[in-house]
Amino acid sequence: QVQLVESGGGLVKPGGSLRLSCVASGFTFSDFYMTWVRQAPGKGLEWISYISTSGTVIYSAESVKGRFAISRDDAKSSLYLQMNSLRAEDTAVYYCARVAAGTGSWFLDYWGQGALVTVSS
């Protein structure tokens, strides 16, 4: 069965950095686009970044552009999110999610349990 397991969340001071990891299993990781979606406490969902197969295409939302960097290691079936210059408004649960297969299928068919990132002094 498909599993996505995030790690690396925690408490960090404003201006600090954190790296999230997501290990995938149960499918051929290298065949799928992957994404990070975040959810601030009590709020809705925000799609913040995606990466194509082989990492050749990357998208980042304006809210994180220049501060967050998505990457992947297909040999380790792993997805990463390097977060720099963190702000209080980045406090959220960060979900790793798989983009469904198929042209134009930009919906998310599997999600991890999430990693909580708290930015506070």
Place this chain on the structure above:
Amino acid sequence: DIVMTQSPDSLAVSLGERATINCKSSQSVLYYSNSKNYLAWYQQKPGQPPKLLIYWASTRESGVPDRFSGSGSGTDFTLTISGLQAEDVAIYYCQQYYSTPYTFGRGTRLEIK
């Protein structure tokens, strides 16, 4: 950016009754060349990640009960839950994937009356 507006913000429905959740996009998410609406619905139960229910506006994800159905086209969409069950208590989100940034609605909280 395409803005997704859901209504109502919350609703309470009796067990066994029908729940209807609406989602309106600020511009059409219908791609005319393939006649597909780039609209998905998710369910999020407390303390859990979202779960995909519906994609292409009306295609049910594998394993999703058939009491969940999606309809609509262009800018106006509906998620209908027929015969509400206790386990359907959740927040429901619509998402457009017609153009980046792919955006979600703010969610509709569904409770039992």
